[in-house]
Amino acid sequence: MSQFTWFTGRGPALLEAQLDRRIGLAAPASLDHRPLGEQRLVVLDLETSGFDMKRDQLLSIGAVVIERGAIDLGQQFECTLQRLDHKVGPSVLIHGLAPSQIAAGSEPAEALLAFMEFVGDSPLLAFHAGFDQRMLARALKQSLGYSLRHRFFDVAELAPLLCPQAKIPRGGLDDWTRYFGLQAQQRHHASADALVTAELALILFSRARRQQLDSLQALEQRLAGWRRRQKVHLI
Amino acid sequence: MSKSDAYTQAGKTAVLQNIHGTVEFLQKYPPFNQMDMAHLAYLVENCQMRFYSAGETIIKPTDGPVEYFYIVKQGHVHGERPHSAKRGTETTFEITSGECFPLAALIGERATRTEHLAAEDTFCLLLNKPAFVKLFSLSNPFRDFALRGVSSLLDQVNQQVQMRAVESLGAQYSLDSRLGELAMRQPISCPPATPLRKAVQLMHEQHVGCIVIVDPALKPLGIFTLRDLRRVIADGSSLDQPIDSLMTLEPFYLPPDASAFEAAIAMTERHIAHICLVEHERLCGVVSERDLFSLQRVDLVHLARTIRHAGTVETLAALRSDIQQLVERMLAHGASSTQITHIITLFNDHTVCRVIELTLEDLGDPGVPFTWLCFGSEGRREQTLHTDQDNGILFEAADSVTAADMRRRLLPLAVEINQRLAQCGFTLCKGNIMAGNPELCLSRHEWTRRFNSFIDEATPENLLKSSIYFDLRVVWGDAHGCDLVRQGLLKQVANNSLFQRMMAENALRQRPPVGRFRDFVVARKGAEKDTLDLKVQGLTPFVDGARLLALAHGVETCNTLERLRELIAKGVIETLDGAAYEEAYHFIQQTRMQQHQLQAKQGRPYSNRIDPDSLNQLDRRILREAFRQAQRLQSSLALRYQL
Numbered sequence: 001m002s003q004f005t006w007f008t009g010r011g012p013a014l015l016e017a018q019l020d021r022r023i024g025l026a027a028p029a030s031l032d033h034r035p036l037g038e039q040r041l042v043v044l045d046l047e048t049s050g051f052d053m054k055r056d057q058l059l060s061i062g063a064v065v066i067e068r069g070a071i072d073l074g075q076q077f078e079c080t081l082q083r084l085d086h087k088v089g090p091s092v093l094i095h096g097l098a099p100s101q102i103a104a105g106s107e108p109a110e111a112l113l114a115f116m117e118f119v120g121d122s123p124l125l126a127f128h129a130g131f132d133q134r135m136l137a138r139a140l141k142q143s144l145g146y147s148l149r150h151r152f153f154d155v156a157e158l159a160p161l162l163c164p165q166a167k168i169p170r171g172g173l174d175d176w177t178r179y180f181g182l183q184a185q186q187r188h189h190a191s192a193d194a195l196v197t198a199e200l201a202l203i204l205f206s207r208a209r210r211q212q213l214d215s216l217q218a219l220e221q222r223l224a225g226w227r228r229r230q231k232v233h234l235i
Numbered sequence: 236m237s238k239s240d241a242y243t244q245a246g247k248t249a250v251l252q253n254i255h256g257t258v259e260f261l262q263k264y265p266p267f268n269q270m271d272m273a274h275l276a277y278l279v280e281n282c283q284m285r286f287y288s289a290g291e292t293i294i295k296p297t298d299g300p301v302e303y304f305y306i307v308k309q310g311h312v313h314g315e316r317p318h319s320a321k322r323g324t325e326t327t328f329e330i331t332s333g334e335c336f337p338l339a340a341l342i343g344e345r346a347t348r349t350e351h352l353a354a355e356d357t358f359c360l361l362l363n364k365p366a367f368v369k370l371f372s373l374s375n376p377f378r379d380f381a382l383r384g385v386s387s388l389l390d391q392v393n394q395q396v397q398m399r400a401v402e403s404l405g406a407q408y409s410l411d412s413r414l415g416e417l418a419m420r421q422p423i424s425c426p427p428a429t430p431l432r433k434a435v436q437l438m439h440e441q442h443v444g445c446i447v448i449v450d451p452a453l454k455p456l457g458i459f460t461l462r463d464l465r466r467v468i469a470d471g472s473s474l475d476q477p478i479d480s481l482m483t484l485e486p487f488y489l490p491p492d493a494s495a496f497e498a499a500i501a502m503t504e505r506h507i508a509h510i511c512l513v514e515h516e517r518l519c520g521v522v523s524e525r526d527l528f529s530l531q532r533v534d535l536v537h538l539a540r541t542i543r544h545a546g547t548v549e550t551l552a553a554l555r556s557d558i559q560q561l562v563e564r565m566l567a568h569g570a571s572s573t574q575i576t577h578i579i580t581l582f583n584d585h586t587v588c589r590v591i592e593l594t595l596e597d598l599g600d601p602g603v604p605f606t607w608l609c610f611g612s613e614g615r616r617e618q619t620l621h622t623d624q625d626n627g628i629l630f631e632a633a634d635s636v637t638a639a640d641m642r643r644r645l646l647p648l649a650v651e652i653n654q655r656l657a658q659c660g661f662t663l664c665k666g667n668i669m670a671g672n673p674e675l676c677l678s679r680h681e682w683t684r685r686f687n688s689f690i691d692e693a694t695p696e697n698l699l700k701s702s703i704y705f706d707l708r709v710v711w712g713d714a715h716g717c718d719l720v721r722q723g724l725l726k727q728v729a730n731n732s733l734f735q736r737m738m739a740e741n742a743l744r745q746r747p748p749v750g751r752f753r754d755f756v757v758a759r760k761g762a763e764k765d766t767l768d769l770k771v772q773g774l775t776p777f778v779d780g781a782r783l784l785a786l787a788h789g790v791e792t793c794n795t796l797e798r799l800r801e802l803i804a805k806g807v808i809e810t811l812d813g814a815a816y817e818e819a820y821h822f823i824q825q826t827r828m829q830q831h832q833l834q835a836k837q838g839r840p841y842s843n844r845i846d847p848d849s850l851n852q853l854d855r856r857i858l859r860e861a862f863r864q865a866q867r868l869q870s871s872l873a874l875r876y877q878l
Binding site: 068069070071072073074076180181182183192195199202203205206207210 | 254282284286287288309
């Protein structure tokens, strides 16, 4: 009960059942040496009302799961969040979410709880993951009073690391899908983007295995070294 | 609705929207384009998507029973089997976007026999086995597809052709109609003792052209037609005689399940206008020429009769364009290539017979009984309208001196027949494979000696000759001599494994135009750029393969499809393989004829070359699959003869 009062004081107002669910959320697993083929990963893509990470709102979440080395089409997450104060801005041209869809969306706390339950303790994967990580963290803080501590891997960073021969040093999702000849069903639709990001990830993991980088930890180490080198290059 | 329900609902529609993308992708391909939306969504929800980099194995024989149904989403997969004769492997098939594998192994609950490799970076959708089993029981199109693989695709093409035919005629039309359905009315029959007058009265009252004479168990004993009545009256026979003394005995009959096509063929062959339908030895109907005509408006029988009774070669030559029109009409009405080649062979045979008879009348009987033979595609009954003459004469002679004398008497006649056939549209053979050539006007012993020399001395030239001459058939005259020659020939080939091996090598020369990575292998440059040859590259492998196996296993018939069927019956070819070869051959032939028809319509010269890109996606896919069957036949020959 003490926690409940703590939240009613400073955080969002949650129902008791929602609080229970929040407590029940799994803590993120630490990275280990297990092969990529045995690693569960959640690939996500977010649509937001804009690119201002302090002011803009999370509008929808799309996510697919990579498990046992494959994208499981039976495990997908897609949800539009209800934003009563949402104003139509220029970003509507990108994400294409109509105000009516947003008004009909799920209540944010419910949606985010469901999403975090879907994620479980799995690491997350996204294209330009930094943006998604911060937008998601802020939304979780605001709506649930929850601190996101899950590890994020950035496909935009993994791609040039594992495929330097593509010579796409700072490419967008479109550049990489084109390079690998992938077909996005509907770009800028959160779950379609998540799916194509996941397809990209499968290709990259196959490249990684060939370079003896068959675990998230190994990838993490290589990324750290690569980031240092990139900095040197920039100087 | 509670909030959590609302969420589930929202989640579901959203997920459906995403699943929808994959469903839309699948819907471009059979059998998915025929499946229910709900079944497709179930399929996608039970799939996982996997990536295989170029060269990676997807499934292999040592993996044990197959656990998934694979659909290629993007990329290329090829199958490799260990080469039985040589070391290494051979590519047996190639699978691309929208195609599935491995059906046989999955349904047979066994491991795959072929290693499936990603030929390039490839994504596959993997449907788990329980979901596959469930869909198999729920969805008819999916089950048909899974059970029959390529065959059901071929059926679709046939259905398409028939649908087009129905559209163009605006009514149900088919040469495949069941005769039982055509014979609408009760057959008119009478007992054998009925006086002629009474029988004719009955025919008149019932407005029919014939009456069937039956025993008490309704078994047909004879038939009497209006044409017979004309003869009876002309002869001045009494109208009070019992009908059994005037009827035609043992009338020809077919079962009610036979097709309109079979009836038309029988009428054309036998020059009859009525066919009894008999089931369990009981008369159950009569089909007349008119029943068929009202159905098909294709005047087969009439045309055959006109040819058979043509008074001059000029008339025969003029009838040639009628044949052409008839064939084009039939093709346009969705007749199959087998039906068409059958009809063309019939008309050609009628024309040849009539030319021989007219020439005999004009030049007089040479006083030597002879048999007119044909070879090559004519021998196999696989002619299209545009063929060369390949013929010869066989006669009986006691010794070589008599043979030479008989030849001298027959040759002028043979030369004249060849010339007249040319007049009727049978192009003179450039290689001079014609009865007017003294080397092809031979006694039975000379033919046997000639054929034996081909077999004993298998030079490339002799192999080429055997591929023409060993497809031989009698068109006119006594067939006995030809049968004896054929039996000797079969015995010689069966005992000569070297010759068989050489023929096998020959049969492997024309490689079907499918590549490892690309759809089709087409000519790179020149006037033939981007095209492939349907006859030489597609049909020849089947014709050559079937000939070799038929000769080696004592199969007497020459027609490629019949050879395949008999080889199946003898257990030389597996039933499923044989059926697949048959369908593949049939499809390539059909494509070739449709191509000819199109060329005729556009006023272009006939060509067997086709640009596969000009076909629709389904046809293209099946054509490729048909070529693969040719490849399979060839690799089975290579295995059999250790090449």
